[in-house]
Amino acid sequence: MEFLAVHWHVDPVLIHIGDWGIRWYSLLFVGGFILGWYLFRWFFRREGVDEKLMDPLLYTLLIATIVGARLGHCLFYQPDYYLGSWKGFWEIFMPWKGGLASHGGAIALLLGMWWYSAHYGKKHNFDYLWILDRLVITVAFAGCMIRLGNLFNSEIYGDVTTLPWGFIFDLRGETEPKHPTQIYEALTYLLLGLGLTWVYAKKLEKVHRGFFFGTFLVVCFGMRFIIEFIKEPQVEFEQTMVLNMGQLLSIPFVLAGIAILVYAAVKKTPAKIVRPEPQKKPETHYAKPLN
Numbered sequence: 001m002e003f004l005a006v007h008w009h010v011d012p013v014l015i016h017i018g019d020w021g022i023r024w025y026s027l028l029f030v031g032g033f034i035l036g037w038y039l040f041r042w043f044f045r046r047e048g049v050d051e052k053l054m055d056p057l058l059y060t061l062l063i064a065t066i067v068g069a070r071l072g073h074c075l076f077y078q079p080d081y082y083l084g085s086w087k088g089f090w091e092i093f094m095p096w097k098g099g100l101a102s103h104g105g106a107i108a109l110l111l112g113m114w115w116y117s118a119h120y121g122k123k124h125n126f127d128y129l130w131i132l133d134r135l136v137i138t139v140a141f142a143g144c145m146i147r148l149g150n151l152f153n154s155e156i157y158g159d160v161t162t163l164p165w166g167f168i169f170d171l172r173g174e175t176e177p178k179h180p181t182q183i184y185e186a187l188t189y190l191l192l193g194l195g196l197t198w199v200y201a202k203k204l205e206k207v208h209r210g211f212f213f214g215t216f217l218v219v220c221f222g223m224r225f226i227i228e229f230i231k232e233p234q235v236e237f238e239q240t241m242v243l244n245m246g247q248l249l250s251i252p253f254v255l256a257g258i259a260i261l262v263y264a265a266v267k268k269t270p271a272k273i274v275r276p277e278p279q280k281k282p283e284t285h286y287a288k289p290l291n
Helices: 024-047 051-076 086-091 102-120 128-152 181-206 211-230 236-240 245-267
Strands: 006-008 013-017 020-023 167-169
Touching: 013 024, 020 024, 024 051, 024 128, 051 102, 102 128, 102 245, 128 181, 128 211, 181 211, 211 245
Parallel strands: 006 167
Antiparallel strands: 013 020
């Protein structure tokens, strides 16, 4: 019995130049950073943060994302290969060979933003939680673009499905329709990003610091946990696991998100930057001269 399905055989390379080419994934990955830069410029302008801080923020985000995502894949998914020989070890430093893990990128971003807020925050009236609240809005959109990049690469898809929107990934030699889990995740991140952006634009004065970060962790990694049930195993050892590596790594993030939402509700720190009132100089009274 044949089912309706989409035959997906899009070339992952957009432009071929000899042996070299520009891949859809690379363009979408870079596009996520460009969009994030414009969003942060909006955040900084709206809340009066010095735009000179944009450059170190961008460098921190780039380094943390690439290094963290690469190490996450190597250590969480294929430690035997990357730590089992010198050849594998040196390939850790070659992200262009493939293999990036979102959980590793998330951990590195948390560390990178901790350094950034410690270095620049006090002088400019923001803290770690403030920067994370804004970061996750940009990460939601970037995550959407990266998952679309996975779709163009015909990778990280799901199990066999009879649903009419199943994809047959011809370039991977598939002959049966599979769940396009890249699209499921991309839509999740897109809707999450739009929702958080709307709250930031319209309701910022009514939410507390930590709301955006906590909501992002619960929704993003909660949906990731659910979608993993219909994903094909990324590595061989996952085939015998009740919960795969992606699910096990998602649980702490969901629990952290719940804890942060509770903290935000209890602490009630305004989400928007609150600058201290300038101190008034005491009035000086001079004695009137005697006539």
